[in-house]
Amino acid sequence: MIDWGWLAGHVDAIAYRTGQHLYLAAIAVGVGFAISLVLALVAARRRVLYPPISALAGILYTIPSLALFAALISITGFSVVTAEVPLVMYTLVILVRNIVAGLDGVPAEVLEAADGMGHTRRQRLWRVELPLAVPLIVAGLRLATVSTIGLVTITGTISDAFGGLGYFILDGYHRGGFPTEMYAGALPSILLALGADFLFVRAQRRITPWAQTRALEATAS
Amino acid sequence: MGVGASRAAVVEYQHVSKRYAAARPQRGSPAAPGAVNDLSLTVPAGKICVLVGPSGCGKTTSLKMVNRLIEPTGGRILVDGVDVAGRDATELRREIGYVIQQVGLFPHQTIGANVAVVPRLLRWPAARQRERAEELLALVGLEPAIYRDRYPAQLSGGERQRVGVARALAADPPLMLMDEPFGAVDPIVRERLQNELLRLQAELAKTILFVTHDIDEAIKMGDLVAVMQAGGRLEQFGPPAQILAAPASAFVAEFVGADRGLKRLSLSRVGDVALQPVVTARVGDPAGEARARTFADPFPYLLLLDAADRPIGWISQRHVPASGVLEASLATPMSPLLDRRTTLKDALSMMLDADVQTGIVIDRTGRLRGVLSVEAIAAALRPDADPGAIAAGTAGAGG
Structure with missing residues (x-):
């Protein structure tokens, strides 16, 4: 079934494509998070803007990626920008909604106490609201990262220069179905997604010890 | 600081x-x-x-x-x-x-x-x-x-x-x-x-x-x-x-x-009202002498104290022996112990709970200061008894 010879001859290529896959996904999530944070903070401060922002992110999510690639190639050519624009767009709907939900979830009495003790708007946001939104923000990042790692594959349709591990899947398909090559693309991609998710869970435990206190108490008693 | x-x-x-x-x-x-x-x-x-x-x-x-x-x-x-x-x-x-x-x-x-x-x-x-x-x-x-x-x-x-x-x-x-x-x-x-x-x-x-x-x-x-x-x-x-x-x-x-009359009781403290004296004796005192003293007083009980003047309990006049010495086992501790900071409301409540007419008031070291009766609390409740005047007035001393 598996062509070990092919695998042995393509170790370097697989390593290169794995790195490319991570790189494309990391840029997409990073840029998507930065844009989402700005949009969410605007929406949180000016409540009337939230429905249109949320709706726009939702509409962007519905645009088929292949159509978007075709349209973008005429503007940005076969560049990394063409690959990243759809990936970034698809992270927005998840991240904006989760960040806003995280900010909304801060209890009213905590905000009242923060105001009553003399926090400025900015101090309240950075010292109280955002830290308390971290669990939901990280939940959004996990979802966005896993889905982006899956989506990087389709950037291979722009050109062979992109696609990360998806290159092997597409190439194997075009050869009339070469299972070894398709596995070589799919399996590492799945492992990347699982690994990234695991790292986020670990990171969240580190930065939000307070959210684990109930669990800690349960183990202590 | x-x-x-x-x-x-x-x-x-x-x-x-x-x-x-x-x-x-x-x-x-x-x-x-x-x-x-x-x-x-x-x-x-x-x-x-x-x-x-x-x-x-x-x-x-x-x-x-x-x-x-x-x-x-x-x-x-x-x-x-x-x-x-x-x-x-x-x-x-x-x-x-x-x-x-x-x-x-x-x-x-x-x-x-x-x-x-x-x-x-x-x-x-x-x-x-x-x-x-x-x-x-x-x-x-x-x-x-x-x-x-x-x-x-x-x-x-x-x-x-x-x-x-x-x-x-x-x-x-x-x-x-x-x-x-x-x-x-x-x-x-x-x-x-x-x-x-x-x-x-x-x-x-x-x-x-x-x-x-x-x-x-x-x-x-x-x-x-x-x-x-x-x-x-x-x-x-x-x-x-x-x-x-x-x-x-x-x-x-x-x-x-x-x-609201009752509520005023929570504004006054035991230390604000005049306490009543009571006939006392210490453990080990001669019983006959104590018996004579308690029968000379209208209040029908003797309050027994320990050597440091801390209340132990009451002995009914009739049960004070005519001879020998007073022993702690003769006394029954029934009345609630109050201090000067207890509110009259709490004092009354404790007395009602214990089903007695008097509370024993002690100081910080547990020594007897006097006795507070239900009547004294009732007096503090009378309409002409302005709680402010009570608060400013008599510092109770007795016992």
Whole structure:
């Protein structure tokens, strides 16, 4: 079934494509998070803007990626920008909604106490609201990262220069179905997604010890 | 820095109003809940002023206008003579302690960090913030070594509210605003927290504005009580004894309740009324001599004390032996032990519980000071007995 010879001859290529896959996904999530944070903070401060922002992110999510690639190639050519624009767009709907939900979830009495003790708007946001939104923000990042790692594959349709591990899947398909090559693309991609998710869970435990206190108490008693 | 050396502010409301724009103005409709109508009162430095009234009477609005969480639509509020409207709101709030019913601790910060919130906003050095947080945790009865590094979710409701009080005191503010601070804890914890706040206040002497809907809490906590009515009107402002003895309106009389006579009992303490002497003898005293003395007294019991004058219990006249010495086993400890700080209300309640007519009053070392009878309490209740006069008057001595 598996062509070990092919695998042995393509170790370097697989390593290169794995790195490319991570790189494309990391840029997409990073840029998507930065844009989402700005949009969410605007929406949180000016409540009337939230429905249109949320709706726009939702509409962007519905645009088929292949159509978007075709349209973008005429503007940005076969560049990394063409690959990243759809990936970034698809992270927005998840991240904006989760960040806003995280900010909304801060209890009213905590905000009242923060105001009553003399926090400025900015101090309240950075010292109280955002830290308390971290669990939901990280939940959004996990979802966005896993889905982006899956989506990087389709950037291979722009050109062979992109696609990360998806290159092997597409190439194997075009050869009339070469299972070894398709596995070589799919399996590492799945492992990347699982690994990234695991790292986020670990990171969240580190930065939000307070959210684990109930669990800690349960183990202590 | 010492927690005892503190300043207190004077708060003046001058014709303060807050009107809320009604969604649909209707003629003759009652004022919007939370509205305040021409409120004028002065809270002297170092006193607890309780704003009390039914929900929607504007008491919380009145409180929040002091630290500008709500802005008045008319009049002005002066703190130490300075109009708060002219102050920067965040700066002002850092100088005023603020305690709310739901506490509002920051869940993502340790207890130590929560207490040091205002010092951190004021950019105190980190070491001083830590030191101050520990000092205040100890002050409110939470062992710093145990609580400092915990998170709010690991504390009980009562412990959290103590942290809330410690947090409000952190920057040693001359004024504290407390909005139903003990409204969310169970009655036993509430009573304990009330007593602790009174103990703290005896030491700190802050000016405290305290909001509650509970008239009993108002009477217990307030040096001054402001009774407010729906529509944000001040109905009566004065010491609790005056409000109970002479309600200014039918509304106040109804609000303080038909049992306002009984409530006055909670304003007087055992030390405020004259105690009665009682025939006593010590363990080991000759019984015959004691028997003679107790039969010479109309009260038919002898109170037996130990060698240090601490009460052991009663011996009925008829059971005092004619000879030999008095032994502890002869006495029955039935009466409740009271001290001078026990309120008359608590004293009466303890006497009723024990099904006796007298309570034994002891001093701090447990030695007998005298006896308090139900009759003496009843005398304090008589309409002509102004509780203020009782409080100022006779220091009981006897026994």
